[in-house]
Amino acid sequence: MENITEMLKGVLEGCVLEIISRGETYGYEITQQLRELGFTDVVEGTVYTITMRLEKNNLVEIEKKPSNMGPPRKFYTLNAAGQEQLKAFWKKWDFISSKINELKSKIKS
Amino acid sequence: MENITEMLKGVLEGCVLEIISRGETYGYEITQQLRELGFTDVVEGTVYTITMRLEKNNLVEIEKKPSNMGPPRKFYTLNAAGQEQLKAFWKKWDFISSKINELKSKIKS
DNA sequence: TACTAGTAATTAGTAATACTGAATACTGGT
DNA sequence: ACCAGTATTCAGTATTACTAATTACTAGTA
Numbered sequence: 001m002e003n004i005t006e007m008l009k010g011v012l013e014g015c016v017l018e019i020i021s022r023g024e025t026y027g028y029e030i031t032q033q034l035r036e037l038g039f040t041d042v043v044e045g046t047v048y049t050i051t052m053r054l055e056k057n058n059l060v061e062i063e064k065k066p067s068n069m070g071p072p073r074k075f076y077t078l079n080a081a082g083q084e085q086l087k088a089f090w091k092k093w094d095f096i097s098s099k100i101n102e103l104k105s106k107i108k109s
Numbered sequence: 110m111e112n113i114t115e116m117l118k119g120v121l122e123g124c125v126l127e128i129i130s131r132g133e134t135y136g137y138e139i140t141q142q143l144r145e146l147g148f149t150d151v152v153e154g155t156v157y158t159i160t161m162r163l164e165k166n167n168l169v170e171i172e173k174k175p176s177n178m179g180p181p182r183k184f185y186t187l188n189a190a191g192q193e194q195l196k197a198f199w200k201k202w203d204f205i206s207s208k209i210n211e212l213k214s215k216i217k218s
Numbered sequence: 219t220a221c222t223a224g225t226a227a228t229t230a231g232t233a234a235t236a237c238t239g240a241a242t243a244c245t246g247g248t
Numbered sequence: 249a250c251c252a253g254t255a256t257t258c259a260g261t262a263t264t265a266c267t268a269a270t271t272a273c274t275a276g277t278a
Binding site: 114115118135136137138140153154157158160161176178179180181182183 | 253254255258262264265
């Protein structure tokens, strides 16, 4: 899918929150999961800006662990504020997507 | 709904395209329709930047008509390129919303 | 040894978009 | 004379994802 970047604004962070909520994970793995999900053009740098923002906003706990596949990994888990943010994200998503779909399905005049 | 502005990026232009496709309309009326749809905080200035972009990208035809309710209105209609853009928007929306909902509904591990 | 590929984090700079907060202008009513 | 509603316009701002790269660790291989 080409040029969806503008439509990803706001939702990509929510996706990252959701992925982290499934269990402790790190940037590179999050990137892979997003690509598997279908957002094939997402790269590490993009996810990094999001995880950095989550750190800055105190939504995650961090633990650095060594890896036998490469350099050490920075594992993230959601704290209480992060889970609140995730809940708020889904609420916003449900709101917006219902409105958009309402518009989409309206009978043309 | 508070602070949904980031999630509106990319989709608001699509909504405006869809509204114009329903029939000749103008900025102020588009704003009202978006507010009726539920995007209550959208203001004229925001819609203006979008209609200006549509003009600049040659996606609309323009006709200025006098009004008996105030200053003259700038009516927009989609041209062929605009209709293509609208189709592309819905394709992207369907793609992204299906992926997000897939993520949302996945069984937590 | 030198090299390549895969894993993993990091960063400065850019582009695109919606929002802020206003100015201008036209009409009708009090 | 004033105000509310209608209607367009615009300079500046904030936020976000992307670009394009650097650094570093491990394992395989020529």
